[in-house]
Amino acid sequence: MEAVATENELYRASFDSFAEGRRGEPEWVGKIRSEAFARFAELGFPTVKDEDWKYTSVAPIARTVFTLANGGSTSPPGPLPEGEGVQIVFINGRHSPRLSRMPPSEKVQVWSLSEVLRKHPAWVEPHLSKLADYEKSAFTAWNTAFLDDGAFVNIPRGAVLADPIHLVYLSESQGEPTVSHPRTLIMAGPDSQATVVETYIGDANVYFTNAVTEIVLAQGAVLEHYKVQKEGLSEFHVQTLQVRQERASNFTSHNLALGAALARTDLNVIFAGEGGECTLNGLFAGAGSQHLDNHTLIDHAMPHCMSRELYKGILGGRSRGVFHGKIIVRPDAQKTDAMQTNKNLLLSKEALVNSTPALEIRADDVKCRHGSTIGQLDQGALFYLRSRGIGEEDARALLTYAFAADVASRIKVASIREGIEAFLGLRLKPSAEAA
Amino acid sequence: MTSPMLEIRNLHASVGGNPILRGVDLTVQAGEVHAIMGPNGSGKSTLAHVLAGRPGYEVTQGKVLYKGRDLLSMAPEMRAREGVFLAFQYPVEIPGVSNVYFLKNALNAIRKHRGEPEVDAMDFLKLTKEKAKLVQIDEDLVKRPVNEGFSGGEKKRNEIFQMAVLEPTLAVLDETDSGLDIDALRIVASGVNALRAPDRSMIVVTHYQRLLNYIVPDFLHVLVEGQIVLSGGKELALELEERGYAWLEKEPAAALA
Numbered sequence: 061m062e063a064v065a066t067e068n069e070l071y072r073a074s075f076d077s078f079a080e081g082r083r084g085e086p087e088w089v090g091k092i093r094s095e096a097f098a099r100f101a102e103l104g105f106p107t108v109k110d111e112d113w114k115y116t117s118v119a120p121i122a123r124t125v126f127t128l129a130n131g132g133s134t135s136p137p138g139p140l141p142e143g144e145g146v147q148i149v150f151i152n153g154r155h156s157p158r159l160s161r162m163p164p165s166e167k168v169q170v171w172s173l174s175e176v177l178r179k180h181p182a183w184v185e186p187h188l189s190k191l192a193d194y195e196k197s198a199f200t201a202w203n204t205a206f207l208d209d210g211a212f213v214n215i216p217r218g219a220v221l222a223d224p225i226h227l228v229y230l231s232e233s234q235g236e237p238t239v240s241h242p243r244t245l246i247m248a249g250p251d252s253q254a255t256v257v258e259t260y261i262g263d264a265n266v267y268f269t270n271a272v273t274e275i276v277l278a279q280g281a282v283l284e285h286y287k288v289q290k291e292g293l294s295e296f297h298v299q300t301l302q303v304r305q306e307r308a309s310n311f312t313s314h315n316l317a318l319g320a321a322l323a324r325t326d327l328n329v330i331f332a333g334e335g336g337e338c339t340l341n342g343l344f345a346g347a348g349s350q351h352l353d354n355h356t357l358i359d360h361a362m363p364h365c366m367s368r369e370l371y372k373g374i375l376g377g378r379s380r381g382v383f384h385g386k387i388i389v390r391p392d393a394q395k396t397d398a399m400q401t402n403k404n405l406l407l408s409k410e411a412l413v414n415s416t417p418a419l420e421i422r423a424d425d426v427k428c429r430h431g432s433t434i435g436q437l438d439q440g441a442l443f444y445l446r447s448r449g450i451g452e453e454d455a456r457a458l459l460t461y462a463f464a465a466d467v468a469s470r471i472k473v474a475s476i477r478e479g480i481e482a483f484l485g486l487r488l489k490p491s492a493e494a495a
Numbered sequence: 496m497t498s499p500m501l502e503i504r505n506l507h508a509s510v511g512g513n514p515i516l517r518g519v520d521l522t523v524q525a526g527e528v529h530a531i532m533g534p535n536g537s538g539k540s541t542l543a544h545v546l547a548g549r550p551g552y553e554v555t556q557g558k559v560l561y562k563g564r565d566l567l568s569m570a571p572e573m574r575a576r577e578g579v580f581l582a583f584q585y586p587v588e589i590p591g592v593s594n595v596y597f598l599k600n601a602l603n604a605i606r607k608h609r610g611e612p613e614v615d616a617m618d619f620l621k622l623t624k625e626k627a628k629l630v631q632i633d634e635d636l637v638k639r640p641v642n643e644g645f646s647g648g649e650k651k652r653n654e655i656f657q658m659a660v661l662e663p664t665l666a667v668l669d670e671t672d673s674g675l676d677i678d679a680l681r682i683v684a685s686g687v688n689a690l691r692a693p694d695r696s697m698i699v700v701t702h703y704q705r706l707l708n709y710i711v712p713d714f715l716h717v718l719v720e721g722q723i724v725l726s727g728g729k730e731l732a733l734e735l736e737e738r739g740y741a742w743l744e745k746e747p748a749a750a751l752a
Contacts, residue, residue: 440587444583445589446548446570446571448604449601458600462592464591
């Protein structure tokens with residue numbers, strides 16, 4: 061334990077100088093920061109002996125010394141997501157006003173978090189770091205210690221936004237392994253309706269994106285959230301998405317894990333009021349030696365809530381996927397209706413997936429179902445397609461796409477859906493995989 | 496002289512190491528319809544699958560020439576592009592892929608192989624409407640995922656619909672009649688009959704004589720224990736209906752004499 065703590069102590073000097081530079085910030089922020097760093101140093105990095113990290117070793121992260129990324133250039137390292145409307149862009153965790161398109165109207169607030177902390181800290185104080193618990197997670201503690209910039213989205217009461225709001229986090233090479241800690245806070249006001257897209261993109265270098273996103277849905281809010289993870293293939297990516305749903309709110313998540321060498325997402329949803337509904341759609345598609353881990357937790361803490369979860373994994377090459385889906389139904393959460401499905405497709409002999417549904421039910425009048433499958437491409441279907449003239453490679457791509465079709469078809473933002481279709485059509489072909 | 500459509504010479508094939516075909520000889524000329532009958536396990540479906548190139552069906556001896564060319568050296572998709580079509584006994588369900596999308600891809604793969612331009616969406620739609628009418632298949636089924644949730648009859652009709660769209664030169668129908676009621680059988684048969692053409696040959700594999708009342712073959716062959724033991728005209732079907740296959744199984748040599 062001491063040895064591990066020492067590893068994290070490596071970041072103390074970096075933390076001290078970072079904190080030194082932020083003396084002007086509100087006292088409560090400084091306090092959270094110091095506590096979080098202390099906790100980070102104390103916890104150390106998780107090991108495979110931790111139940112939650114059983115199938116994912118973060119040793120490559122623990123043994124790399126990352127310097128804190130700073131800003132970066134003003135030109136994007138790669139193409140930005142296509143689309144119109146509001147877009148706030150961050151390079152190496154730092155807001156890039158030049159690449160951002162800010163909202164023209166007062167219908168919605170989209171700010172850089174660092175600017176909010178300077179000018180209007182009271183806006184974020186009720187929620188910032190109140191949802192994502194840094195006591196238990198070293199990565200959340202690390203992010204919170206270096207909490208600085210990221211997106212703040214506030215959808216006012218009753219606002220109905222037709223166009224998605226894009227939050228884009230770019231990582232760009234700085235010559236040595238760097239870490240950035242993007243922090244996002246999304247507040248969906250009562251009876252509001254909106255779509256928010258978080259996209260993570262990187263180039264081919266080694267960095268670590270250690271993100272934390274907190275989302276609050278007020279009573280009656282409807283929020284559709286997308287996470288599109290397309291990091292570079294040498295990159296490490298860890299994110300905790302912490303969601304709190306008040307009464308009769310409706311949350312939909314689309315979690316698309318496509319990039320990174322090692323990626324882990326913890327998506328935690330808690331029903332804090334009655335009558336809430338949440339839908340979690342996920343797709344993780346790995347090739348080469350990628351390792352993609354998705355942990356979800358749905359906490360039915362209140363009665364009359366409904367959750368629907370569908371995660372699909374497609375793994376080729378020597379890649380490895382992890383799905384861990386926990387559903388807790390608290391003793392008072394009667395009339396809970398929860399359904400979880402995880403299906404996995406292995407495209408090669410070396411690919412591997414660990415699927416663990418975990419239901420913890422403490423109420424007696426509930427409906428809970430879960431199912432998990434792991435399979436390969438249906439040889440019969442493959443031959444059927446080929447017998448009609450479709451080439452083997454195209455047939456494999458078509459069947460692979462078909463496997464993910466139900467997750468893809470639920471994606472409402474056309475540019476994302478088309479991107480997924482193109483991705484599945486191209487990158488998952490066996491020839492592309494071998495390359 | 497043009498080569499026959501299909502020439503099968505002393506074909507031996509195994510599945511999972513078990514010999515199934517033990518020396519099949521068969522010649523099919525352009526425009527002919529040949530029926531192959533035989534008891535269960537005689538190798539009828541194996542022959543159909545070997546012709547289509549199904550992986551796992553190992554040819555151990557003999558050769559198959561399609562329009563004078565070595566069919567067995569071609570990958571399944573190449574056979575299809577060259578005009579070979581297998582109507583499956585058990586059509587495969589493919590959730591997530593619509594029938595039209597699948598068929599448009601298949602047709603364009605074939606057209607591309609022939610050096611023809613790809614069909615556009617509008618022309619393809621027109622084509623599928625016309626062909627759907629031919630086999631009396633509901634247009635909604637055409638748009639649904641391939642065979643998913645189709646009844647047995649709908650699956651078989653979908654096979655013939657695909658055949659109508661892809662217009663093969665050699666069609667192998669593997670027990671297309673099995674499991675069909677009389678109405679479905681008539682529809683499937685009339686679809687097949689509509690596709691008979693001087694430049695198109697068909698091999699109709701069936702267990703029951705009934706189908707041959709509707710699809711009248713030019714020749715009929717009886718396959719027993721992996722060999723064709725008897726060949727004749729369509730009237731042979733009636734004899735088989737009366738006498739069954741047992742007399743052929745016991746003394747194949749005598750029957751041939």
